[in-house]
Amino acid sequence: MDRFFGISTVLALTGAFFTLAYAPLKQIIEGTSKELWPGKMSIVEDGMPKNAMGVQYTVVVAMILLVSFGGEAAVKFFNKLVLMxxxxxxxxxxxxxxxxxAFKKNQTIKKPFKIFKSYHSALIWTVMVTFTVGFANFFTIIQPAIDGDLSSTIWSIAGPLFFSIVALLRYTNYERKPNSVTP
Known part of the structure; x- marks a missing residue:
């Protein structure tokens, strides 16, 4: 039974890994304007953004090789990326x-199915989920500083700032293009 359970767990987690690696990338590529992406990154063939997946694959393999064979400096670099x-x-x-x-309150949006029947219950769950994730983020940032690891706190703050700046620069570049239409 242990072996069957182990095999089923490995197969399930492998499927989850591929889904988590593929689904967000596909959604981001298909949910944004093609002009937002450089080169052939936005091309979707056979229902998949193959070029973007190739770039993602290359970066992930390079990171794994770097951490595996790069020594202590590469491990520290990877840990900083994880913190970011x-x-x-x-x-x-x-x-x-x-x-x-706000989505639940807007009656002009067609909603094919409803989990929360009333706006009040949706509001309660909205506040609970947002507060829980915010609380977790707050302590993810603050806890290392409390334990004396100020560097980890700084990297945890630098990550969202860095990725926000990159996204804003990409979007500003997109808006400046003469053929771009604001979504």
């Missing part, structure tokens, strides 16, 4: 959860 992305990856979920109450 911990908070940066959850901030979009805070924005989505915070906007859910």
């Amino acid at each position: 992305t911990n908070v940066a990856m959850t901030l979009p979920y805070m924005f989505i959860s915070a906007s859910f109450a």
Whole structure:
């Protein structure tokens, strides 16, 4: 039974890994304007953004090789990247959860199915989820400083700032193009 359970767990986690690596990239590429992406990154073939996936694959393999064979400096670099992305990856979920109450209240949007029947229950869950993620982010940033590791706190703050600046620069560049239409 242990072996069957182990095999099923490996297969399930492998499937989850590929889904987590593929689904966000596909959604980002297909959900934004093609002019926002450089070169052939936005081309979707056979329902998949193959070029973007190739770039993602190359970066991930390079990071794995760098950490595996790069020594102590590469491990420290990777740890700083992880600190930068911990908070940066959850901030979009805070924005989505915070906007859910307004989405629920807007009656002009067609909603094919409803989980929360009333606006009041949607508002309660909106506040709870947003507060929980915000609370977790706050302590992810503050806890290392409390333990005396100010460097980790700074990297945790620098991540969202860095990724926000990159996104704003990309979007500003997109808006300056003569053929761009603001979505």
